Amino acid sequence: MLQIEDTIISLDVIESHFICDLCKCKGECCVDGDAGAPLEKEENDNINEILPLIWDDLSKEAQLLIEKQGISYKDYDGELVTSIINGKECVFTYFDENGVCKCVIDNAYREGRISVQKPISCHLYPIRLQKYRDFTAVNYHRWSICQPAVKFGSKEGVALYEFLKEPLIRKFGNKWYDKLCEAVEHIKENK
Numbered sequence: 105m106l107q108i109e110d111t112i113i114s115l116d117v118i119e120s121h122f123i124c125d126l127c128k129c130k131g132e133c134c135v136d137g138d139a140g141a142p143l144e145k146e147e148n149d150n151i152n153e154i155l156p157l158i159w160d161d162l163s164k165e166a167q168l169l170i171e172k173q174g175i176s177y178k179d180y181d182g183e184l185v186t187s188i189i190n191g192k193e194c195v196f197t198y199f200d201e202n203g204v205c206k207c208v209i210d211n212a213y214r215e216g217r218i219s220v221q222k223p224i225s226c227h228l229y230p231i232r233l234q235k236y237r238d239f240t241a242v243n244y245h246r247w248s249i250c251q252p253a254v255k256f257g258s259k260e261g262v263a264l265y266e267f268l269k270e271p272l273i274r275k276f277g278n279k280w281y282d283k284l285c286e287a288v289e290h291i292k293e294n295k
Contacts, residue, residue: 106291107239108283111276116244117231118288121257122264128252131205133229135193136249139179140186142225148176148184150220151209157218158196161208166195186223196222227271231264263288 106113134141143151152175159167169187175195179185187195196208210222221227230250234241244264257267265272265284273281 106284106287108280108287109276110238111240111242111280113242113284114244116246117242117265118263118284118291120244120254120264121260121262122230122250122253122267123257123260123262124250124267125252125256126204127202128256129249130203131197132249133247134197134205134207134226139183140176140188140194141223143176143184143186143223145184147220147223151175151223154209154212154218154220158208158212161198161212162195163189163198165189166197169195221274224271224275227274228268231268231272233275 106115106118155170155175162170166187166189169189173187176184176186189195193205194207197205198208198211199205207222207226209218209220210226212218213221225232230245230247230253232243232245234243257264265288269281272284
């Protein structure tokens, strides 16, 4: 484990290799699972605000579900998560011409139509955060559907924390990420 500020980072985050390979996994992490994507309260509020701007991008099934229960619900742990269609895909998913599952929010953000980014839990995946009273645990969630990403990351020599630089900075800031990189270099030098 590695501590930076009020985070405890699993060594898997710095030692494992990873690059998403959407051509192989088809974005299965947005479809499979036992609940929707974790949401922070502020994210839930922000998405509700921009919902009219992405409404027409949503599937009819997603629109009906959102009209019925909203964009989110509390899962079995009492955590706020995105609504999911028929126990499967997130309401904010769409499938491109190649059958790859993608995010409506992320697409609209990248096109400059909205200023809200996709939930940080999605942006950080396969890193999962667990908040405790005095710290936040930063862990690597291993899932068999991500095996192509592990192989691709290993082939290219890209560590998980490097691949997820943008969302890690989004969540924790540039100074935190710089400290992480310094700690990684220190660990490498002392091996």
